[in-house]
Amino acid sequence: xxxxxxxxxxxxxxxxxxxxxxxxxxxxxxxxxxxxxxxxxxxxxxxxxxxxxxxxxxxxxxxxxxxxxxxxxxxxxxxxxxxxxxxxxxxxxxxxxxxxxxxxxxxxxxxxxxxxxxxxxxxxxxxxxxxxxxxxxxxxxxxxxxxxxxxxxxxxxxxxxxxxxxxxxxxxxxxxxxxxxxxxxxxxxxxxxxxxxxxxxxxxxxxxxxxxxxxxxxxxxxxxxxxxxxxxxxxxxxxxxxxxxxxxxxxxxxxxxxxxxxxxxxxxxxxxxxxxxxxxxxxxxxxxxxxxxxxxxxxxxxxxxxxxxxxxxxxxxxxxxxxxxxxxxxxxxxxxxxxxxxxxxxxxxxxxxxxxxxxxxxxxxxxxxxxxxxxxxxxxxxxxxxxxxxxxxxxxxxxxxxxxxxxxx
Numbered sequence: 441x442x443x444x445x446x447x448x449x450x451x452x453x454x455x456x457x458x459x460x461x462x463x464x465x466x467x468x469x470x471x472x473x474x475x476x477x478x479x480x481x482x483x484x485x486x487x488x489x490x491x492x493x494x495x496x497x498x499x500x501x502x503x504x505x506x507x508x509x510x511x512x513x514x515x516x517x518x519x520x521x522x523x524x525x526x527x528x529x530x531x532x533x534x535x536x537x538x539x540x541x542x543x544x545x546x547x548x549x550x551x552x553x554x555x556x557x558x559x560x561x562x563x564x565x566x567x568x569x570x571x572x573x574x575x576x577x578x579x580x581x582x583x584x585x586x587x588x589x590x591x592x593x594x595x596x597x598x599x600x601x602x603x604x605x606x607x608x609x610x611x612x613x614x615x616x617x618x619x620x621x622x623x624x625x626x627x628x629x630x631x632x633x634x635x636x637x638x639x640x641x642x643x644x645x646x647x648x649x650x651x652x653x654x655x656x657x658x659x660x661x662x663x664x665x666x667x668x669x670x671x672x673x674x675x676x677x678x679x680x681x682x683x684x685x686x687x688x689x690x691x692x693x694x695x696x697x698x699x700x701x702x703x704x705x706x707x708x709x710x711x712x713x714x715x716x717x718x719x720x721x722x723x724x725x726x727x728x729x730x731x732x733x734x735x736x737x738x739x740x741x742x743x744x745x746x747x748x749x750x751x752x753x754x755x756x757x758x759x760x761x762x763x764x765x766x767x768x769x770x771x772x773x774x775x776x777x778x779x780x781x782x783x784x785x786x787x788x789x790x791x792x793x794x795x796x797x798x799x800x801x802x803x804x805x806x807x808x809x810x811x812x813x814x815x816x817x818x819x820x821x822x823x824x825x826x827x828x829x830x831x832x833x834x835x836x837x838x839x840x841x842x843x844x845x846x847x848x849x
Contacts, residue, residue: 506579
């Protein structure tokens with residue numbers, strides 16, 4: 441399905457997403473190739489319009505070679521259209537499939553029926569992955585100098601020109617210009633970002649501020665997928681995915697792709713650390729480690745182990761969000777939880793002096809640590825499955841990975 445857009449000759453549709461449509465065409469005034477992106481909803485909401493303008497405003501002010509440059513924001517129907525440069529890029533996932541198809545075609549071992557499977561599970565060769573990773577990290581370093589947090593890093597938002605190998609970042613619709621944001625607890629069905637790549641703090645269940653290190657987690661998931669052809673966590677249940685990001689360790693990369701050097705696996709594990717303080721603290725530190733990997737790979741065709749993060753020095757003063765001095769209180773709460781898990785009833789109340797924070801863990805909410813007998817189980821997933829149908833959705837939306845239920849009194 442094509443569209444009519446004044447001043448442009450639209451030739452093809454290149455993307456059909458849940459919220460946007462993307463077309464390729466030529467600008468009639470000078471025959472310059474261009475990409476036109478429009479909202480799919482003919483009657484967009486205020487939030488959709490705001491996010492659409494946001495991605496144009498942020499990208500327009502970024503003078504970075506690794507970001508697709510927008511030309512203009514136009515009125516289209518009841519919404520907007522963004523006209524941007526066309527540098528001949530395709531998504532990294534499409535690029536991985538293209539490389540695999542070319543390789544298989546050369547060896548004449550690729551039956552037509554294998555293409556669907558190829559599209560689902562196609563890892564990038566390490567020789568291709570490393571320079572791509574370096575370009576991505578260099579672009580992120582530039583973003584953070586502009587104090588921009590992308591918040592939706594994934595292969596679909598990273599484009600590469602198959603001929604020049606130039607890599608560029610797209611889609612700043614939910615990006616932030618703030619050095620740190622706070623995510624609130626909400627249903628996983630309406631979380632901003634892509635759930636499969638979401639950092640633990642983006643779920644709103646960690647009470648952690650969102651800063652540039654959140655992008656590092658999503659980048660780790662992206663690297664994991666590029667090297668293995670698979671996501672670290674998969675589930676049809678959004679709450680299960682949230683639980684995985686917060687509490688479950690990703691599978692070992694070597695078990696999925698034995699050709700991956702252990703040091704690359706360590707880099708990705710560091711990127712995907714649950715606590716932001718345990719991830720890389722700067723894009724420059726990550727860039728230095730990837731450059732070391734590239735040098736080793738070019739020299740020997742392998743990457744020897746080395747100390748990670750030797751040049752990883754945070755460029756900003758960030759106060760850690762770890763709590764201190766709550767050991768006895770935590771023991772009391774855990775003891776109450778264990779009693780409930782052991783078929784006892786318990787009620788725990790948190791009290792503080794007036795005008796003081798009751799708990800940094802659950803600000804502005806009462807925390808129900810022990811539930812009535814009909815819901816009494818230690819596992820959050822078991823608890824939810826036993827809930828009555830009318831109450832189950834509410835409990836799902838308000839239960840974090842630790843099994844705590846947040847309620848507005």
